Amino acid sequence: MAFQESHLTTTLLTSILAAVLGSLQIGYHTGNINAPAKIIEEFFNHTWRARHNQSMPDHSLTLLWSLSVSIKDFGALLGSLGVKYLADSYGRRNSILIVNGLSVVGACMMFASKASESFEVLILGRLVFGLFCGLVMSLNPLYIQEMSPTNLRGAFATLNQVSFATGILVGMVAGLETVLGTEHYWAMMLSLSLIPAVTQYLVLPLCPESPRYLLINRGEEGKAETALQRLRGRADTVFAELEEMKEEAAHTQSGLTVYEFFNKRSYRQPIIIVLIVNLGSQLSGFNAIINYSTRMFQAKFDQAKYLTLGVGAVNVTFTLVAFFLMEKAGRRKLLLTGFISIAVCNLLMTIVDSVLHLVPELRSLQVLLVFCLISAYELGPGPISWFIAAELFDQPGRPIAMAFTSMLNWGGKFVLALLFPPLLKICGAYVYLLFMTVALLAFTFTWIRLPETKGRTFDDIAEEFRGAEGIPLHNKAGFNTFT
Secondary structure (H helix, E strand, O other): OOHHHHHHHHHHHHHHHHHHHHHHHHHHHHHHOOOOOHHHHHHHHHHHHHHOOOOOHHHHHHHHHHHHHHHHHHHHHHHHHHHHHHHHHHHHHHHHHHHHHHHHHHHHHHHHHHHOOHHHHHHHHHHHHHHHHHHHHOOOOOOOHHOOOHHHHHHHHHHHHHHHHHHHHHHHHOOOOOOOOOOOOHHHHHHOHHHHHHHHHHHHHHHOOOOHHHHHHOOHHHHHHHHHHHOOOOOOHHHHHHHHHHHHHHHHOOOOHHHHHHHHHHHHHHHHHHHHHOOOOOOOOHHHHHHHHHHHHOOOOOOHHHHHHHHHHHHHHHHHHHHHHHHHOHHHHHHHHHHHHHHHHHHHHHHHHOOOOOOOHHHHHHHHHHHHHHHHHHHHHHHHHHHHHHHHHOOOOHHHHHHHHHHHHHHHHHHHHHHHHHHHHHHHHHHHHHHHHHHHHHHHHHHHHHOOOOOOOOOHHHHOOOOOOOOOOOOOOOOOOOO
């Protein structure tokens, strides 16, 4: 029904699918590093032995491997800083094309690391790829949301997460010993992200720039109208959207510094909402499970790598469920359901892990709980945390808000990747109680403060915060209830 109302065009669909090829690459390099860990660690050891005539100490090898995994997230944290400059200077579409070059360079360096017998090149390649991650995971939702009709905005933004989850699954499959995760082919496996990168260079230049960017940022009404005509295909729809954009432009200031962004009174509540939703998503346990799933299962199952594939498959399935529910259930309900389900799963994980040595038969229940936690994450917090900022802010604030989102997301991933292994050693099963607490805090704040954005124009949402001391507790959408 929503598709009929929006008159979906080939140009719109092509533009969105071309954009999400970036998140496919990121997912691929998130998933492919898990299963072949031992083989790449052996490459590190072999390189060290060739240089120093002795094996690398175990603690050094563990530290180097942790750095290799987490350096991508650190690079993404740095990359986030460039989102506003690129998005406002070069446009949304052109910025995606520019940063795609970082992905190409990073993949080539990872591929070259084996031939050059240098683990430093591999780590540097992941750092460069990380810069790409931080930029594109903000630029993609920005571009997609500004291109999409209001009634499909959330669903199309969720496609970014669908692509990311698909990339994780493809990476997990590619990393298996029976596929490319072998001593001979692991370097080639790391280079396969070049395929979607090159495809994006071939397709995205044929797609239009964001009409909102052209009209509100550049003042080029003619180009904005042409882009909208290609995206919508109907004159009446184009006219209505142009008028809505002009109305938004009338309410917004032309330029905005980072200092002004954080000090603007009408932005205070949206900033706090973005902070809580993103940290709640990243620090509720999902990333620890994705990064360390193979090792978590290895202690209990012989075929741990194939169980990890199950993690990837559940991940993709529930991002697709979120895609179909996003415009029906709305953002609030999916976030609330996700956070409370994650909290329950973490509580049950603590109980099961605590008694596992007494009742080994419960290990299958533990796997089920991991799958349930991933389902809950991808149902709401996973996809929504990446795009909610684009809906809560007006045009001048949107790029900075997306950079802020990216920093929170990648910063959370980086911190968790570094801290989860030592926390697991110190706290044991009780580490999941920390995740449960974070999820409950995020649930509570979302219940009290987050407005529903489904089916509302950007200007309508911004109006709710504009000039207000705080967020009103009720509006026409009646958002201060679960339903």
